[in-house]
């Protein structure tokens with residue numbers, strides 16, 4: 001067969017694909033995804049991505065090299081996205097799904113359908129806000145048993161580190177958790193107490209030398225103050241955002257980051273700071289990383305990493321209206337100079353990844369009082385568009401988006417050989433993304449459970465058109481495929497024996 005003939009054949013199949021807009025049930029054929037803008041971690045090109053029958057990427061081609069492709073009579077389904085960018089699916093390493101136990105807040109069905117609609121192909125569930133929390137092997141089994149029937153995309157798990165569960169950590173590692181999350185300050189959830197300073201050495205020792213990541217909510221309490229004894233001073237208005245912001249100054253994050261940094265030279269374990277808000281955390285961690293690398297660490301990024309979240313990169317405290325606690329999260333959204341500093345670090349690639357920290361609640365837990373409202377922002381469906389909206393305005397490329405939303409988090413989770421980039425041998429977790437389209441966030445388009453969002457009625461740039469998990473279409477034209485086809489990225493033998 002001549003190359004030209006194959007090209008005609010491809011074109012014929014392409015026409016067939018366009019006329020058939022339904023969902024495929026299972027991959028029966030090889031698939032060739034075409035795009036004028038195939039995006040990788042390092043750039044963009046006009047070409048195609050070949051996916052085998054098992055949903056694994058088997059080849060990457062420029063438009064020129066495509067012409068030489070030979071299939072030896074095999075059927076190949078061609079899916080041409082035209083000008084839509086073809087990107088690696090987003091890996092969101094920070095999502096609170098809350099099931100079982102707090103399913104009125106969120107659940108696997110709603111969270112993973114929202115994720116699929118947002119171009120997320122893997123999410124990692126946080127160990128708290130579900131009940132029971134993921135702090136023992138038994139609890140992980142309970143969670144996995146629920147999740148396994150309900151996930152529309154692939155899901156991995158963080159375990160939790162709390163005082164007294166040291167004996168469970170190894171069991172959970174064997175079950176396949178990607179790491180452990182702990183708090184250095186009250187988590188707001190009674191069954192998930194924070195780790196005290198004098199317990200840190202013990203936990204670091206237990207995990208010293210292991211491949212899992214220790215992730216911390218990096219805030220330390222500041223002295224409680226004595227305002228109860230203050231008779232004539234004004235009580236700040238709890239409905240004002242500035243009141244909440246003043247109660248969580250940057251020092252809380254900086255002190256906690258310095259505390260963690262003091263453990264880094266003594267132990268060989270990956271330390272990750274979740275949801276950095278105060279930009280000053282970044283240089284503290286960089287100094288610790290430099291020391292590690294000088295000492296010969298072969299870990300990714302010296303085993304010292306930080307994430308920030310879409311809300312810190314989109315909003316600044318000055319914009320938050322009184323009573324609008326859908327903007328409340330912890331640590332808080334800070335002022336405009338802090339936001340611009342975070343963007344500088346993004347441009348300089350001094351932050352490692354960006355996650356949603358989707359942490360929903362029911363509406364009744366929000367209310368107008370910033371001091372008492374639930375601290376958590378719901379956003380899992382919109383991360384790719386949120387980041388692109390801001391990044392595009394700053395002249396950054398889609399490749400940078402992939403770097404921060406897919407490759408970085410995949411590395412953090414130890415999934416870099418399976419997820420996070422368009423590369424032969426990796427899962428065909430792919431997204432067609434229209435970078436020029438725009439849309440308005442409205443309650444009607446939200447797939448997650450509680451339709452609350454600080455992004456409501458905002459116009460976002462860049463629209464997820466189709467999402468594929470391991471080569472299977474899970475989202476297209478505003479609809480999620482009716483059957484859950486996601487997998488749990490855990491050790492089935494330990495969890496379901």
Ligand SMILES: *[C@@H]1O[C@H](CO)[C@@H](O)[C@H](O)[C@H]1NC(C)=O
Nearest residue numbers: 223224225226227229230233
């Ligand atoms: C107690 O309150 C007074 C008056 O507001 C203040 O000057 C002082 O620094 C406070 N002490 C502590 C320990 O916070």
Ligand SMILES: *[C@@H]1O[C@H](CO)[C@@H](O)[C@H](O)[C@H]1NC(C)=O
Nearest residue numbers: 205208209210266267268269
């Ligand atoms: C942690 O493990 C490394 C080797 O993996 C060892 O050199 C170091 O002494 C250990 N740290 C502590 C405090 O035991």
Ligand SMILES: *[C@@H]1O[C@H](CO)[C@@H](O)[C@H](O)[C@H]1NC(C)=O
Nearest residue numbers: 249250251334335336337338
């Ligand atoms: C933002 O906050 C920091 C520290 O809290 C402060 O030093 C800075 O002046 C503030 N910038 C603006 C524009 O308010």
Ligand SMILES: [Zn+2]
Nearest residue numbers: 094126357359
């Ligand atoms: Zn969180």
